[in-house]
Each structure stands twice: as C-alpha cells, then as structure tokens.
Amino acid sequence: MKPFKFILLTDTHYFAPSLGCRGEEYDKFMQFEQKCFAETSAINKAAFQELKRMTDIDTVLIAGDLSFNGEKLSHLEFIELLKDLKLAGKKIYVITAGHDCNEHPFAFDETGRLAPEGTKREELFDLYYEFGFSDALCYDRESLSYVAELSEDIWLLALNNDGNNEIGHTYTSSQLEWIAEQTKRARKEGKMMFCMNHYPLLAACPLFDLIGDAVMPDADRITSFLADEGVHLGFTGHMHNQSIKMKVTEKGNRFYDVCTGSIIGCPAFMRRVEIIDSDTVKIESLPVPDFDYDKDGLTHEEYLKRQFDMMINTYLDCMAEDPKRLMRKLRLPEKAILEKLLVFFGKKLNKATLGSVCKLMLVKCDDSIKERGLRDFLTEIVRNVFTGNAPYVEGTPEYNAFMGVIDRFSPILKIVKKKVKVRGRPLDVRELLRLTIGNYGVDEYNTTLKLS
Ligand SMILES: [Fe+2]
Numbered sequence: 271m272k273p274f275k276f277i278l279l280t281d282t283h284y285f286a287p288s289l290g291c292r293g294e295e296y297d298k299f300m301q302f303e304q305k306c307f308a309e310t311s312a313i314n315k316a317a318f319q320e321l322k323r324m325t326d327i328d329t330v331l332i333a334g335d336l337s338f339n340g341e342k343l344s345h346l347e348f349i350e351l352l353k354d355l356k357l358a359g360k361k362i363y364v365i366t367a368g369h370d371c372n373e374h375p376f377a378f379d380e381t382g383r384l385a386p387e388g389t390k391r392e393e394l395f396d397l398y399y400e401f402g403f404s405d406a407l408c409y410d411r412e413s414l415s416y417v418a419e420l421s422e423d424i425w426l427l428a429l430n431n432d433g434n435n436e437i438g439h440t441y442t443s444s445q446l447e448w449i450a451e452q453t454k455r456a457r458k459e460g461k462m463m464f465c466m467n468h469y470p471l472l473a474a475c476p477l478f479d480l481i482g483d484a485v486m487p488d489a490d491r492i493t494s495f496l497a498d499e500g501v502h503l504g505f506t507g508h509m510h511n512q513s514i515k516m517k518v519t520e521k522g523n524r525f526y527d528v529c530t531g532s533i534i535g536c537p538a539f540m541r542r543v544e545i546i547d548s549d550t551v552k553i554e555s556l557p558v559p560d561f562d563y564d565k566d567g568l569t570h571e572e573y574l575k576r577q578f579d580m581m582i583n584t585y586l587d588c589m590a591e592d593p594k595r596l597m598r599k600l601r602l603p604e605k606a607i608l609e610k611l612l613v614f615f616g617k618k619l620n621k622a623t624l625g626s627v628c629k630l631m632l633v634k635c636d637d638s639i640k641e642r643g644l645r646d647f648l649t650e651i652v653r654n655v656f657t658g659n660a661p662y663v664e665g666t667p668e669y670n671a672f673m674g675v676i677d678r679f680s681p682i683l684k685i686v687k688k689k690v691k692v693r694g695r696p697l698d699v700r701e702l703l704r705l706t707i708g709n710y711g712v713d714e715y716n717t718t719l720k721l722s
C-alpha cells in the first residue's frame with residue numbers, strides 16, 4: 271500500500287469572543303479551568319494557519335469538542351475556519367462531541383453570566399455536513415458516525431456516541447452492529463481501517479480509571495471488539511492529555527489509543543501521523559504555534575502552562591483558605607469535620623518539603639530533592655499525568671522518595687486491594703501510583719507503532 275500522511279488535532283473548543291469572555295465572574299470561572307477561553311479564537315486561527323503551511327499533508331482529522339461549549343455562534347465561526355482550510359486544499363474530517371451540543375451554554379461580561387444561543391444535537395449533521403458526511407462511504411445519521419475513504423488503501427471509522435446520554439458515552443448494541451458491518455466491509459475489500467473516537471478507549475494511566483468519563487465506560491469490551499475486528503488503532507481526545515497506550519486482546523490482537531491534548535490548553539499538541547504500511551504507523555507530536563494575544567510577556571507555552579498551574583493551585587489554595595468553595599466545586603458533602611481536615615492538610619501541604627515528609631515517615635530522601643516543596647512536586651505530578659511521558663520511573667530520587675512513603679501505608683493498601691474493585695479489577699493503589707508517576711510504555715510523543 272501507498273504510505274499516507276495526515277494531521278490529527280482535537281478539542282479545539284473554539285469560542286466566539288464577541289459572545290463575552292471578560293469580567294469578574296469570568297476571572298473566577300477561569301481559576302478552575304485547564305483550558306483557555308478568551309484566547310481560543312486566536313489559538314485556533316494560528317493552528318489553522320500552520321495547517322495551511324503544511325504543503326506535504328492534505329488531510330486533517332479533528333476528534334471532537336469543536337466548540338467551547340456548544341454556542342451557536344462559536345460553531346458558525348469555527349466552520350468559517352474549516353471552510354477556509356478546505357479552500358486551501360485540505361480534506362477535513364471531523365466528529366462532534368459532548369461540548370458541541372449544549373442548549374444552555376454560557377459567556378461572561380462585566381454584568382456577570384450570560385446565556386448565548388446553544389446548539390441542538392440534531393443540528394450538528396447539517397452544520398458539519400461537508401466535513402466528513404458529504405463524501406463518506408457510509409454514515410449513520412442517528413449516531414453521527416461515518417466511514418470515509420482517506421486513500422485507496424485506508425478507511426477512517428469516525429465514531430460518535432453522544433446520543434446515548436442515558437447509558438453514558440458508549441455504544442448501543444445497534445451501533446455496535448453498524449460498526450461490525452463497516453469493519454467486515456473493510457476487511458472484505460482489503461482496506462486498512464482505523465478509528466477516531468472522542469472519548470478515550472484506553473486509560474492514559476490507571477488513575478484515569480477512577481475518573482468518571484476519563485475512559486469510555488465499557489472501553490475494555492469495545493477495544494477488544496475493534497481489535498478483533500481488525501481495527502488496531504484509535505485516535506481520541508477529551509481528557510486534554512497526551513498519551514499512547516496499547517493493549518493485547520485475549521485473542522492476541524493489539525489495540526493502540528493515541529490520545530491527543532487539546533490545542534487550547536497545556537499540553538497543546540497536534541499529531542502528525544504517517545501510515546507507512548498496514549502494520550506500521552509513525553506518530554510525531556507538533557506543538558501548537560504561537561498565537562496573537564497579549565500573553566503578559568510569556569511564551570505561548572509558558573502562558574498555557576500558567577493557566578494549567580493556576581487550576582491546580584486554586585484547588586490547593588482552597589484547601590487551607592476557602593475549603594467551602596473547594597467542597598462545592600468537588601460536590602463534597604459540606605461537613606464541618608471535612609472542612610477542618612482540608613484546612614489542616616492544606617496548611618501542612620504549603621509548608622512541607624519532600625525532605626520533611628520523608629523524615630517523618632522514616633524514608634531515605636536524596637539530598638538533591640530534599641528542599642523541594644511537596645506542593646510544587648504534587649503540582650508537577652498532576653501536570654505530568656496530562657503532559658505524558660511521566661519521568662519518575664524506578665531508580666529516580668523522586669520515585670524512591672514517593673514510593674518509599676507510599677510503601678509505609680502498605681498494610682492499608684493491601685486491605686484496599688482485597689476489598690475494592692474498579693471496572694471489575696482489584697484496586698491496586700501502589701501500582702496505580704507507580705504507573706502515574708512514571709511511564710514504562712512507548713514514548714507518548716514520537717514513536718513508531720507496530721500494529722500486530
Ligand atoms: Fe474537550
């Protein structure tokens with residue numbers, strides 16, 4: 271087969287700035303946000319200019335959450351960007367996702383929260399018709415899924431499951447039948463097929479298995495089904511993180527999930543993908559380019575990282591300073607004892623260093639990291655979960671200190687492992703944390719995948 275190249279981006283979350291993104295309420299809202307809001311128009315425009323400049327690639331895939339939160343005007347402005355890119359000679363294939371159909375989106379100005387016009391799910395087919403559906407080999411109007419021929423050898427299975435709110439973001443049995451028909455047809459015609467699905471199909475790290483919609487609810491079943499049907503590769507988004515994970519099904523088939531960060535939040539990357547042959551796929555990660563916005567003298571990467579860290583720091587600050595706000599945000603029961611515990615641990619966290627915690631727990635701590643603040647370290651751990659390629663693998667001073675402290679709790683963790691199950695598997699907190707702080711799999715930015 272002929273090699274084939276394309277660019278994949280996701281979670282563009284375009285917001286039409288004229289709807290309002292300023293004022294005191296806006297600033298408060300942004301304190302808990304990982305992604306940009308007022309800047310999204312500038313970021314999208316810069317990214318699309320970059321795509322236009324890539325003369326060796328004419329295919330662009332976008333994996334959902336196209337608008338900030340379903341504002342009609344945001345969709346209309348974003349579609350103008352798509353049309354412009356199409357005029358420049360690019361073939362564009364998009365799917366929509368949860369943030370694209372919302373009948374009650376919001377905006378902000380000096381008077382507070384505003385209610386711009388939203389978008390119904392039924393409207394999305396017509397809005398995005400010419401960016402996937404119009405030249406699809408086949409589409410499922412109800413689920414907004416389709417199959418497109420990217421090259422004479424390669425078919426894209428573009429999947430959408432946002433229509434089933436009552437069963438969460440997953441597939442009904444009739445959708446699975448539709449998918450099976452498509453995979454069977456691809457096999458029969460000797461085509462390579464891969465999928466694009468907004469919601470992650472493999473957890474970026476075991477910690478994500480604990481978070482509501484960080485992975486599709488029955489992802490294990492879906493990925494086995496896809497891999498055994500001959501679809502060994504999927505591109506996802508939604509969690510705004512960079513990861514590449516692989517599993518092997520009981521029948522011995524591989525499935526890779528390449529999850530890509532949002533272009534409007536740290537880590538902001540696009541993927542350049544080259545299908546070299548039906549078994550070999552090269553993945554490269556391209557940083558989103560600089561964008562035209564007042565960034566307070568920071569580089570665009572620093573600016574996006576500052577937003578990310580502000581989100582983490584707001585949570586941590588609230589522990590000691592405004593526990594009630596944190597409890598409301600996390601929907602925790604407003605109990606006095608919980609409030610006191612949050613304040614207690616919040617204050618400790620602000621003062622502790624890795625050295626002081628290790629001393630307290632009788633764990634050896636390497637001199638090179640003794641003075642490092644615990645709070646700063648935990649912020650980095652959280653950021654690493656999203657940026658991927660988490661660096662603290664076995665043998666690093668950080669691993670020894672962190673896991674040394676965790677091992678002091680092993681009697682409790684053994685009980686948890688015996689008694690608690692997540693997604694049908696015993697909850698192994700030690701293993702979960704080990705794999706959260708260090709990546710032992712493939713490089714999550716630049717790698718060549720072998721599909722069998
Ligand atoms: Fe998103």
Ligand SMILES: [Fe+2]
Pocket residue numbers: 335367368369468507508509
């Ligand atoms: Fe999403």
